[in-house]
Amino acid sequence: xxxxxxxxxxxxxxxxxxxxxxxxxxxxxxxxxxxxxxxxxxxxxxxxxxxxxxxxxxxxxxxxxxxxxxxxxxxxxxxxxxxxxxxxxxxxxxxxxxxxxxxxxxxxxxxxxxxxxxxxxxxxxxxxxxxxxxxxxxxxxxxxxxxxxxxxxxxxxxxxxxxxxxxxxxxxxxxxxxxxxxxxxxxxxxxxxxxxxxxxxxxxxxxxxxxxxxxxxxxxxxxxxxxxxxxxxxxxxxxxxxxxxxxxxxxxxxxxxxxxxxxxxxxxxxxxxxxxxxxxxxxxxxxxxxxxxxxxxxx
Numbered sequence: 001x002x003x004x005x006x007x008x009x010x011x012x013x014x015x016x017x018x019x020x021x022x023x024x025x026x027x028x029x030x031x032x033x034x035x036x037x038x039x040x041x042x043x044x045x046x047x048x049x050x051x052x053x054x055x056x057x058x059x060x061x062x063x064x065x066x067x068x069x070x071x072x073x074x075x076x077x078x079x080x081x082x083x084x085x086x087x088x089x090x091x092x093x094x095x096x097x098x099x100x101x102x103x104x105x106x107x108x109x110x111x112x113x114x115x116x117x118x119x120x121x122x123x124x125x126x127x128x129x130x131x132x133x134x135x136x137x138x139x140x141x142x143x144x145x146x147x148x149x150x151x152x153x154x155x156x157x158x159x160x161x162x163x164x165x166x167x168x169x170x171x172x173x174x175x176x177x178x179x180x181x182x183x184x185x186x187x188x189x190x191x192x193x194x195x196x197x198x199x200x201x202x203x204x205x206x207x208x209x210x211x212x213x214x215x216x217x218x219x220x221x222x223x224x225x226x227x228x229x230x231x232x233x234x235x236x237x238x239x240x241x242x243x244x245x246x247x248x249x250x251x252x253x254x255x256x257x258x259x260x261x262x263x264x265x266x267x268x269x270x271x272x273x274x275x276x277x278x279x280x281x282x283x284x285x286x287x288x289x290x291x292x293x294x295x296x297x298x299x
Contacts, residue, residue, distance in 0.1 A: 005030055006153060009062035011055050011078055012098070013040045015232065016124070017068035019131040020097070020157055022047050027156035034058040056083035064153055065094045071241055072100035079108060085115060093118045093146060095153070097138075099177070099238070101245045102167040105141065109166040118146045121166065123173035125180075126158060127234055129220065134158055139176070141169030174249060177242035178260050181280070183217040185263045188284040191225050192291060202226045221281035230282035237276030240267045 006029055010021040013035040024031050025048045032050040034057070035041040045051055052058035055078050059065045065088065069075050075098050079085055088094070094112055096105065096119070105121035112119045120142035130136040136158030140147050147154075147162050154160035163172045194204040205222045208214070224230060243264040250257050263283075270278075270286040278285070 006063040007061060008032070008153070009034070009052070009058040009065045010049075010068070011035075011058060011065065011084075012068040012070075012074075013044060014068070014070075015128055016131050018044060019128065020066075020068060020136075021049060023131070023134045023156045024153070025049060027152075029153070029156070032058045032062065054082065056087040059084050059087050059092070061089065062092060063089070064150065065092060066153075067094065067096045067098055069098045070238070071098070072104035074098070075100055075108065076104065080111065085112065085117070088112075088115070088117050090116050093120065093150065095120045095122050095150065097122050097124055099123045099173050099242055100170060102170040102174070102249065105170045106167040109142070118143065119166065120147055120150065121169040122154075122160070123169055124158065125173065125176045127220070130158060137161075137176075139163050139169040139172040141166050141172075171249065174242060174246045177239065178246055178257070180217065181239055181243055181263045181267065182259050183215055184221055184280055184283050185266060187218055187222050188225060188281075188287050191222075191284060192287055221279075224279060224281040225284045230279045230285070232277060233279035233281070235277050236267060236280045236282060237271050239280040240264070240271050240276075243267060 008024055008029050008031045010017060010024065010031055010033050013021055013033050018040060021031055021033055021044055032052050033041040033044050034052045034055045041051055067075050067078060069078060075096055094117060096108065109119040120140055122138050122140040124136040124138050126136040134157055138154055138158050138160040140160050140162050141164055144162055151160070163169055191201045195201055205218065205226060243260065246260055247264060266283060266286055270283055275282060275285065
């Protein structure tokens with residue numbers, strides 16, 4: 001007997017959410033969409049989505065609710081202050097694919113469990129390119145049986161790995177963001193060094209492709225640095241938000257993470273300088289600026 005098609009409510013159809021919703025629609029799911037800026041949700045109607053005027057309206061009758069919002073406060077507000085929790089079916093599952101602090105994910109799971117609603121924290125890595133291609137890396141925290149029942153949903157979006165109990169998905173995403181931020185910093189500093197030494201940034205990137213320094217950061221963000229294309233992508237303000245969350249968890253676990261601390265300081269200065277909406281690969285601009293200042297200060 002064929003399993004009935006799951007009805008999905010997708011809350012948050014921005015840079016990442018819109019292509020993810022399109023992947024679900026293309027896979028044959030019935031999808032209702034909501035976004036604070038309704039124009040971003042309206043754009044999905046041509047792909048077959050049903051537009052909802054409110055988040056509570058979107059989740060009414062949904063089997064699965066996916067949130068893809070800017071931060072933990074936004075997720076908490078949508079779930080618990082707009083009537084969403086009250087409008088959920090008793091057997092519905094909430095998949096939070098936003099990147100939020102692990103303690104907040106655990107809190108949301110507990111509050112929903114009191115209503116008999118299952119919750120999975122399933123943040124993603126892969127950016128807009130991965131969202132469009134359906135190749136996201138999905139880190140899922142929660143009950144194994146719940147995640148097992150959602151495999152066809154996750155399959156439309158990318159590759160899911162069950163990484164542990166509630167909150168584990170978010171801690172893995174923070175670790176991912178550590179690696180991303182530090183690697184962006186390393187690639188940007190290398191770009192500065194090779195140019196100062198008279199080499200071509202573009203040719204340098206070509207030369208080391210396939211070697212030990214190969215990475216998705218070198219492939220995608222290295223190209224952004226060479227071409228100086230810094231439209232987001234992943235906004236620097238959100239990279240800083242994730243690094244702030246890493247710092248909070250490091251303090252809780254009494255960990256000293258010096259590389260993470262250094263790159264967080266750099267992103268903090270970059271965002272404070274008015275660059276929060278630039279892609280996180282634009283950290284190169286921050287390094288160029290401080291090096292230009294140091295050059296001017298030399299006697």
